[in-house]
Amino acid sequence: MKKLLVPVDGSKSSDKAVNYACSIAKKYDSRIILLCVVPPPIILGVEAGIIDYRPLEESGRNVLKNTIKIVESFGLEVSNRLETGQVADTIINIAKEESSDLIVIGSRGLSGAKRFLLGSISNSVSHHAECPVLIVR
Secondary structure, three states: OOEEEEEOOOOHHHHHHHHHHHHHHHHHOOEEEEEEEEOOOOOOOOOHHHOOOHHHHHHHHHHHHHHHHHHHHOOOOEEEEEEEOOHHHHHHHHHHHOOOOEEEEEOOOOOHHHHHHHOOHHHHHHHHOOOOEEEEO
16 A cells, blocks of 8 residues: 545544544555545536636645645655545546555545435545545544
8 A cells, every 4th residue: 555545625534534544654654645625616607617716725725734734743755636626526536546545535424314315425435436445434
C-alpha cells in the first residue's frame, strides 16, 4: 500500500478517516493524497455559467490546509488536490488516476432511510471504486 487517497471535507468523520489513514501510512510507509471535492451548487433557475465558485473553492483550500497540518504532524509525505464535480464520481476517478492502493473515507453515519433517499458518498465509492475502500466511523 504505497498510495492512500483520503477524501476530506472538514467534518469530524473526515478527520477520523485522516487519523486512521495516517496510522496505516506510518505502518506501511505510504504516501497520503488528500482530496477535497467541491460539489456544484444546486440552484434552480440559475445558469451554471454565472455561479461564482471562488468562495466554495476557498473553503476547500482551507479544509486542505488544515488537514495537511494533521498529516504532517505524523511526519508523513502528503500531497493534495482540490477538484470540482460530483463528489463520489470525482473520488472514484481520482483514485483511478492516482493509481491509489486504498481509499480511506469517513462515514457520516446516515440512517437507513436517509441513505435510501439521499444516497451515501462513502457507500457509492465503496461500490464503484476499482481499489479497496476503508470506511471509518
